Amino acid sequence: MNPSFSSYLVNDVFGDPGVFVEVRWSKRALLFDLGENAALGPTRLLRANDIFVSHTHMDHFIGFDKLLRVALGRGKTLRLYGPPGLIANVHGKLTGYTWNLVNGSPLSITVREFHPCEIKQAAFFATDGFARHEDPPQPRQTGGTGAFPVLEDPMFTVLAVPLNHRVPSFGYALQEQFHINVNKQRLHDAGLPVGSWLKDVKQYLWQGKPDDFRFTATLYFEHHRQDLEFVLGEVRERFLTITRGQKIAYVVDARYDDENEAKIVDLARGADVFYCEAPYLDRDADKAYERYHLTARQAGLMARKADVRELVVFHFSPRYTGMGKEIVREAMEAFKG
Numbered sequence: 001m002n003p004s005f006s007s008y009l010v011n012d013v014f015g016d017p018g019v020f021v022e023v024r025w026s027k028r029a030l031l032f033d034l035g036e037n038a039a040l041g042p043t044r045l046l047r048a049n050d051i052f053v054s055h056t057h058m059d060h061f062i063g064f065d066k067l068l069r070v071a072l073g074r075g076k077t078l079r080l081y082g083p084p085g086l087i088a089n090v091h092g093k094l095t096g097y098t099w100n101l102v103n104g105s106p107l108s109i110t111v112r113e114f115h116p117c118e119i120k121q122a123a124f125f126a127t128d129g130f131a132r133h134e135d136p137p138q139p140r141q142t143g144g145t146g147a148f149p150v151l152e153d154p155m156f157t158v159l160a161v162p163l164n165h166r167v168p169s170f171g172y173a174l175q176e177q178f179h180i181n182v183n184k185q186r187l188h189d190a191g192l193p194v195g196s197w198l199k200d201v202k203q204y205l206w207q208g209k210p211d212d213f214r215f216t217a218t219l220y221f222e223h224h225r226q227d228l229e230f231v232l233g234e235v236r237e238r239f240l241t242i243t244r245g246q247k248i249a250y251v252v253d254a255r256y257d258d259e260n261e262a263k264i265v266d267l268a269r270g271a272d273v274f275y276c277e278a279p280y281l282d283r284d285a286d287k288a289y290e291r292y293h294l295t296a297r298q299a300g301l302m303a304r305k306a307d308v309r310e311l312v313v314f315h316f317s318p319r320y321t322g323m324g325k326e327i328v329r330e331a332m333e334a335f336k337g
């Protein structure tokens, strides 16, 4: 199986937290958290249009400036999602600079912050010096304390859950609706080429088009191109296999208590990769609790309960510099039992 998402940490395990997720074959990416992110470089930063912020402590938000700097002057929209207060924080960042000479820049930024009962949204445009434009709040469809969708795309959903970090810190899960595998051998046997027409087929399936949906695709053979008509259901039957979608969970900055644990385990359940903070060793569990953070052992225990396939621990405290392996070992011991 060729996974649709490839994900990795933005920095070293002792650096600012963040995970970059590339949506393969699409020049599109998602970014979880906005800590120091110079390591991504401009190309990857520019690809990340949807950015999910856990909370705005400095180590999770200082990279906003870098992103703004590379995006300025580009005709794009940055979409930020996060907990209450995010709009004011973005506005604060933007008012920290002088914008009298950027009127020609087409950059826009939209920010959606999720409150228990409503969603607030604001937009900022370079063309008017990033003045704050607020839309009327919308009621949140899903109430309760569990995870709720913050972004619904035909291909995937991003869910968030507020965790107690003395301020709300959002944990996130990226869930692919379902995974589409192309059987290249069968295509080959039928004399059909691979190519961008298969991307369109995937889009139709993610959009939920019916089996009898007919479409015309341009196929590029070795020496010629040809327009052919297909029926979606037949293409699926003959050349595709649909399997369970990929899931990636991201949790940072949360205290280990019953409520947080239940929410985290629920959010990460069955994930292919679970990125979980582990700033402390368990011998310092008291300090971790006081500072509203997890220990490596706690991260491992929750990964085990959530039955994830792979655990990646990060966001290590500088107090353990040189002891990274010990933190990983503690987490893996608790994870594998």
Ligand SMILES: [Zn+2]
Pocket: 055, 057, 165, 253
């Ligand atoms: Zn924090």
Ligand SMILES: [Zn+2]
Pocket: 017, 057, 059, 060, 252, 253, 315
């Ligand atoms: Zn942090």
